Amino acid sequence: MSDEVMVVIEIQNETITTSSKIAISVAKQLSKEKNIRLTAILMGEKADTHAKEVFAFGIEHAYLVKHPELNNYRTLPYTKAVTEVINQKSPTVVIFGGSSTGNDLAPRVAARLKKGLTTHVLEASWNGDKLAVKKAWYQDKLMATFEYTQEPPFLMATSPLAAAAPEPQEGLEGTTEELQVELNENDLVEEIVGFHLHKKEVDISNAKLIVSAGRGAGSPDGLKKVFELAEILGGEVGASRAIVDAGWISYDHEVGQTGATVAPDVYIACGISGAIQHIAGMKKSKNIIVINTDPEAPFWDYAHYGIVGDMHKIIPILIKKFKKD
Ligand SMILES: Cc1cc2nc3c(=O)[nH]c(=O)nc-3n(C[C@H](O)[C@H](O)[C@H](O)COP(=O)(O)OP(=O)(O)OC[C@H]3O[C@@H](n4cnc5c(N)ncnc54)[C@H](O)[C@@H]3O)c2cc1C
Incomplete structure (x- = not known):
């Protein structure tokens, strides 16, 4: 096992999604509390470019899986890639963003690793070597605290309300490491035939x-x-x-x-x-x-x-x- 908190980064329209940035905020706090390395997984041929962006948010080391079949999200190839990186690197904690993509991917990865997963996490903190997370239950009437009882990696997906997205900082740098993942025909059963961008009438999510x-x-x-x-x-x-x-x-x-x-x-x-x-x-x-x-x-x-x-x-x-x- 390597002592690191790893964030699975989601890219949409060539940018890091807000849910991934929120996941970085939570990961940053956990890595700081334990003084362990903050890392990220980036997928697709433009992984290098996005690595520079995540360094500005405090990621210290990025694993790049630059496979062309990973340029756009599909459940099975992403599940394979993320599972293999986790198996190769054995991080202590893995954090997914709480987007529909993160909530699709995280349970698949957890199932392949035979590990528990908490989704919609609002807070995470260390209790010695154990990790405790809080999430709201019963339409927010109850705050439940969970402690992971299995061996690491501890897997979670964050809630959009878990933290504010971090501000990028100038001058922060990190290291990269390219990893190879073999994708076969069983991983590539879906084909993307095109995109139709839904132009939102309004984006109220950041309105003041x-x-x-x-x-x-x-x-x-x-x-x-x-x-x-x-x-x-x-x-x-x-x-x-x-x-x-x-x-x-x-x-x-x-x-x-x-x-x-x-x-x-x-x-x-x-x-x-x-x-x-x-x-x-x-x-x-x-x-x-x-x-x-x-x-x-x-x-x-x-x-x-x-x-x-x-x-x-x-x-x-x-x-x-x-x-x-
Ligand atoms: C699984 C699930 C998910 C859901 N998700 C959502 C969700 O994301 N968002 C959401 O909003 N709902 C959601 N709902 C629906 C939710 O339960 C309510 O039915 C809905 O929010 C009610 O909308 P409303 O308050 O506009 O209507 P109503 O409940 O009909 O309330 C209308 C209100 O307007 C007031 N009123 C009437 N006339 C006037 C007037 N002239 N001036 C001032 N006040 C007036 C009334 O006193 C009343 O309080 C969900 C339901 C389910 C089951």
Whole structure:
């Protein structure tokens, strides 16, 4: 076994994904606490280029698997490559990002290694030589702590809420090591025939201010004022799943368990009841303002400020007020 914390890096559209950066943040903290090496696996023919990028985030050593069949993610060849690197290098900890790719790959790798895996990890810490991780259970009603009882490698996939993505630092350098992985026809059963890039209407995940609407908007027409308020305040529009499912607004706006996870400075929830699945996606917002006719709506449990009343009357008043200022 080599004493290292290894991060499996995911590349999308030629850049390191935010979920991989979050995984690096968690890995960095674990490697620092134990003073052990921070490493990464990079796949595909451009692995060299991306190695330079990960060094700027504090990775000290990068394993490069520059196989052309690994240029784009496919479950089986990636599973083989990552499993082989882990088998060759025997790291203490392996961390995957909590994206759909990471959550697809990590269980496969864990199964091949016959190791346990924790996903959606919010916190990780050492307890001597044991590793303990925390994750939320039962729609965030319970924080559960797990300790790995098997021998390393300890495998985990991080939650998007585990940490902030690290800022790149100038002057940091690392070393690379090229590793060979044999891929055979059993690993290459899927063929990528083309890509169709879905251009998002809006990316609310990094918005600093979100005005979000729910069924209380009444109709697609009722959303017009919500868009106007968001524009005046320089923010984006969020939505509950109810109105996405109703076809009033596109999925790109959805906040929650099956939508985007957001943590803006200000989240204004208009006509949204505050179902736990919605709250799961926005509860890290710094200031939560609720506008709801029902003083008993669950959202009030999370509100810092709010107005009990009709959003169709309140939003025009806010628009008037902020237009003036
Ligand atoms: C597996 C699963 C995953 C889910 N994932 C998500 C998710 O990711 N995101 C999500 O949002 N939901 C999700 N849901 C759905 C969730 O459970 C709720 O059904 C949904 O969030 C309700 O949307 P809503 O608050 O807009 O509607 P409602 O529950 O109908 O609430 C409308 C609210 O508007 C208020 N209101 C009505 N009129 C006005 C008015 N004129 N002015 C002000 N307030 C008014 C009402 O008092 C009420 O509180 C999921 C459900 C399941 C089962």
